[in-house]
Amino acid sequence: MTGERSDSDRQDVEVVVIGAGLSGVAALVALRRAGFEDIVALEKSGRLGGTWRDNTYPGCGCDVPSMLYEYSFAPHAWSRCFAGRSEILDYLESTAATHGVDRAIRYDTEVLSSRWDPDAHRWELRTTSGTYTARAVIVATGPWHRPRHPDIPGLDTFPGTVFHSARWDHEADLTGRRVAVVGTGASTVQFLPEIQPKAAHVDVFQSTPQWVLPKPDYPLPPGLRRFLGHHPAARRALRGLHHWTQEAIGVPLRHPRLLGPLEALARLHLRTSVPDRALRRALTPTHRLGGRRLITSGTYYPALTRPNVRLHPTRVTAVEGSDVIGADGTRTRADIIVLATGYHIGEIPLADRLHGVGGTTLARTWADSRRAYLGTSVSGYPNLFLLIGPNLLTGTTAVPTVLEAQLRYVTTALTHLRTSGCAALDVRPEAEEAHQQALHEALRTTVYNTAGGTGYYFGRPGVNTFCWPWSTARLVKRLHAFTPDAYTWTLPLPAQAGRATHASSVRS
Numbered sequence: 001m002t003g004e005r006s007d008s009d010r011q012d013v014e015v016v017v018i019g020a021g022l023s024g025v026a027a028l029v030a031l032r033r034a035g036f037e038d039i040v041a042l043e044k045s046g047r048l049g050g051t052w053r054d055n056t057y058p059g060c061g062c063d064v065p066s067m068l069y070e071y072s073f074a075p076h077a078w079s080r081c082f083a084g085r086s087e088i089l090d091y092l093e094s095t096a097a098t099h100g101v102d103r104a105i106r107y108d109t110e111v112l113s114s115r116w117d118p119d120a121h122r123w124e125l126r127t128t129s130g131t132y133t134a135r136a137v138i139v140a141t142g143p144w145h146r147p148r149h150p151d152i153p154g155l156d157t158f159p160g161t162v163f164h165s166a167r168w169d170h171e172a173d174l175t176g177r178r179v180a181v182v183g184t185g186a187s188t189v190q191f192l193p194e195i196q197p198k199a200a201h202v203d204v205f206q207s208t209p210q211w212v213l214p215k216p217d218y219p220l221p222p223g224l225r226r227f228l229g230h231h232p233a234a235r236r237a238l239r240g241l242h243h244w245t246q247e248a249i250g251v252p253l254r255h256p257r258l259l260g261p262l263e264a265l266a267r268l269h270l271r272t273s274v275p276d277r278a279l280r281r282a283l284t285p286t287h288r289l290g291g292r293r294l295i296t297s298g299t300y301y302p303a304l305t306r307p308n309v310r311l312h313p314t315r316v317t318a319v320e321g322s323d324v325i326g327a328d329g330t331r332t333r334a335d336i337i338v339l340a341t342g343y344h345i346g347e348i349p350l351a352d353r354l355h356g357v358g359g360t361t362l363a364r365t366w367a368d369s370r371r372a373y374l375g376t377s378v379s380g381y382p383n384l385f386l387l388i389g390p391n392l393l394t395g396t397t398a399v400p401t402v403l404e405a406q407l408r409y410v411t412t413a414l415t416h417l418r419t420s421g422c423a424a425l426d427v428r429p430e431a432e433e434a435h436q437q438a439l440h441e442a443l444r445t446t447v448y449n450t451a452g453g454t455g456y457y458f459g460r461p462g463v464n465t466f467c468w469p470w471s472t473a474r475l476v477k478r479l480h481a482f483t484p485d486a487y488t489w490t491l492p493l494p495a496q497a498g499r500a501t502h503a504s505s506v507r508s
């Protein structure tokens with residue numbers, strides 16, 4: 001699986017996977033199962049795991065049931081209904097080892113640029129550890145990779161400690177300190193209940209109230225775990241129950257007239273958790289449920305009611321000395337500021353490093369809007385596949401479900417490429433355009449689009465570049481069928497031709 005080293009600094013392989021998180025590991029396993037041995041994953045860090053390696057904040061964990069947050073080929077006896085990050089990280093590492101793909105990962109190897117060579121019909125990747133060439137590239141760099149740092153005047157002169165929640169500073173002892181938290185997204189919901197008992201005082205700055213649904217998180221007793229381990233049918237039934245519950249929640253998100261019961265449940269959760277009327281009012285969202293990422297927690301609201309926690313329903317506009325200042329004039333002293341301001345969702349870290357046909361970067365191709373055929377192929381970027389690309393997720397879909405469906409599609413495409421004798425496949429612009437039109441038309445009436453058009457679903461105002469407008473079942477079904485006719489197939493140059501061609505349509 002190691003590829004052939006053609007000179008001291010260059011390695012030629014059949015497929016390069018960029019990134020070794022949940023997606024990269026799954027890609028290696030899927031490629032291997034499809035008969036691809038000459039593969040490597042290039043990982044810029046010294047350890048695999050991506051999200052689950054980098055996010056070490058207290059309380060970090062899964063917010064979909066763990067039985068859905070696993071590979072179908074590697075069922076695991078999770079210790080809780082919603083596992084924590086270290087268990088997920090261990091799971092990824094042990095799965096990579098069990099399936100023997102850990103040896104295909106090149107650590108401390110950051111891809112600096114990747115360029116399509118139209119003569120060789122190969123990608124050339126420059127990395128911090130030499131050059132690779134590959135027939136195909138799978139981009140598995142993840143949408144939640146780059147933390148978003150807010151532009152707050154005076155923050156750089158704050159005399160205390162400042163860090164982003166995604167890069168938690170474990171040297172900073174919160175015990176007895178005054179902590180200001182900027183932002184109330186999914187991460188704050190997880191770490192606030194953990195830090196509240198330690199800190200002297202926590203000021204939470206909320207610019208937008210979120211809908212929070214109850215989270216039935218509980219440890220799974222060893223007896224139940226053993227039972228499920230010995231009875232695969234029972235495990236499948238439980239997994240199915242989780243899956244269809246998530247799918248059922250997805251229905252009103254696509255048909256907002258049905259949202260009433262879910263919103264009522266969230267309101268009831270708020271009312272029973274927060275006795276104080278003014279606090280409840282501050283926590284009540286003004287957008288419809290599902291218009292932003294859905295949040296679940298049974299501990300966030302109770303943490304906000306503790307005497308040492310204060311919610312400020314305002315965004316932070318400045319930091320002056322040790323004071324954090326809100327748009328409403330709030331001024332509060334802090335020793336530590338935690339920026340819980342999310343990620344540059346969807347701006348794949350490589351977009352300005354991927355050069356397709358004619359040398360254009362993906363960032364340039366996407367200047368107007370991020371788009372890809374089935375979230376996977378971009379016209380002008382032959383033999384390149386994006387994992388968790390644009391418009392593939394919903395408010396309720398677990399990432400592994402999408403990922404495995406995509407990998408089935410990608411390995412089928414690569415197998416076609418191998419057997420066709422062609423050198424390259426490139427999605428037709430008209431197929432990409434038709435997909436975009438159908439997708440955005442279907443999105444128009446979903447709550448993702450009708451709830452205000454803000455938040456990270458929107459790459460730029462008015463264009464939802466995150467959500468899949470139909471059911472997860474439809475996504476899986478659609479990706480099951482690889483569509484050769486949607487692609488242009490390129491014959492190799494005579495010198496490179498080794499095999500016969502039976503491509504569906506060919507350009508030379």
Ligand SMILES: Cc1cc2nc3c(=O)[nH]c(=O)nc-3n(C[C@H](O)[C@H](O)[C@H](O)COP(=O)(O)OP(=O)(O)OC[C@H]3O[C@@H](n4cnc5c(N)ncnc54)[C@H](O)[C@@H]3O)c2cc1C
Binds near residue numbers: 044060141387397
């Ligand atoms: C706090 C948090 C909680 C989450 N909870 C859930 C959840 O409950 N359910 C769910 O479905 N999803 C959840 N997600 C989304 C989660 O990110 C995905 O489920 C999944 O982990 C993405 O995996 P990935 O491999 O695609 O990306 P990542 O995990 O981000 O991995 C990308 C890898 O690519 C590497 N890389 C990046 N650039 C380069 C480069 N230039 N060269 C080489 N390597 C590079 C990175 O180092 C990293 O290892 C959560 C995300 C966060 C941040």
